[in-house]
Amino acid sequence: MIVSMKRFATKAEIESVCERIRDFGYKIHAIEGEERVVIGVVGVGDVTACLESLEAMECVEKAMRISAPYKFVSKEFRRTRTIIRIHGGVEIGGDEFVVMAGPCSVESEKQIMESAEAVARSGATVLRGGAFKPRTSPYDFQGMAEEGLKLLRKAREATGLAIVTEVMSDNDVALVAEYADIMQVGARNMQNFALLKTLGKCGRAVMLKRGMSSTIKELLMSAEYIVAHGNPNVILCERGIRTFETATRNTCDIAAVPVLNELTHLPVVLDPSHATGKRSLVPALSRAAVAVGSDGLIVEAHPCPEKAISDGAQSLHLDEFDRMMRDLKGYIALWKEARQAMAATV
Ligand code: PEP
Ligand code: MN
Helix, strand or coil: CEEEECCCCCHHHHHHHHHHHHHCCCEEEEEECCCCCEEEEECCCCHHHHHHHHHCCCCEEEEECCCCCCCCCECCCCCCCCCEEEHHHEEECCCCCEEEEECCECCCHHHHHHHHHHHHHHCCCEEECECCCCCCCCCCCCCCHHHHHHHHHHHHHHHCCEEEEECCCHHHHHHHHHHCCEEEECHHHCCCHHHHHHHHCCCCEEEEECCCCCCHHHHHHHHHHHHHCCCCCEEEEECCECCCCCCCCCECCCCHHHHHHHHECCCEEECHHHHHCCHHHHHHHHHHHHHCCCCEEEEEEECCHHHCCCCHHHCEEHHHHHHHHHHHHHHHHHHHHHHHHHHHHC
16 A cells, blocks of 8 residues: 655654554555655555545545455466366366357256257357346346256256356355356346355355446456355456447457456456347357457357347357357467467466
């Protein structure tokens, strides 16, 4: 923390600020400047409370935090990348580009089994499908709940795919954890702190989607909640943010992937389906995800998108998904080379 005093602050005022800083358990590292004194502060404590208290003092010009407000998820805390190992030997954040695919919602046994078999054949290793759906309208389909989870289990047993599915409430964490290999936190719940804390204690990997109006810092702070409560297995997901642009459902912040890779050791995946809202745009953004160094993709694909209960317009047909996977192969080969080169330099 750095505290800048107002010009010509008196010795007594400087001392009163130092005293306040010490009251919060911090140490004064250095006091510099004559006209405008700047106080360097080090130590561990409640930074937010200390900053607010100092800024409330008349003689203080500005109090600023220097280190990142998130600790466990930052690169400073851990230099090596986090690799998350789940069912079927799937590793997220490792040497394989991981593709998670499936319908937006679990709708029926036939629909989820057909999706699972097809996406597995095309090379996906994780099946997606929502059993609890966060819908903007309370009158829209809310998901099949536990019945949907049971169908996901069936598909997992039949194909060997791992399962990623959304959990919307802390009350449902124990139930969803019985079926899911990765617990998905949806964009609308990124700052549901009760849910994040419970997921911190649940022991299953978590995929945290970026809130539609959230900054990268806020996304990392939400991840910090989960890690600080005991669960280091967090995957971050860029899924587009809300901007003035209307040509796409959301605006894909493709730069978020390399930005996150600079700031955190956690794996990062991209969701080109929610980021665009249009199936025709999904392959291009998937290529972009590989190129910018994402650890994987989560893509919506459906046996018959025209009949999908949710997100049909952005869901690929299963044969389109297959073609996209084939087209991605060359890009993924380059991705692997880049990963190996990176590993060799660490
Ligand atoms: C979803 O994955 O189907 C979903 C609802 O995503 P998001 O939370 O990103 O809107
Ligand atoms: Mn969806």
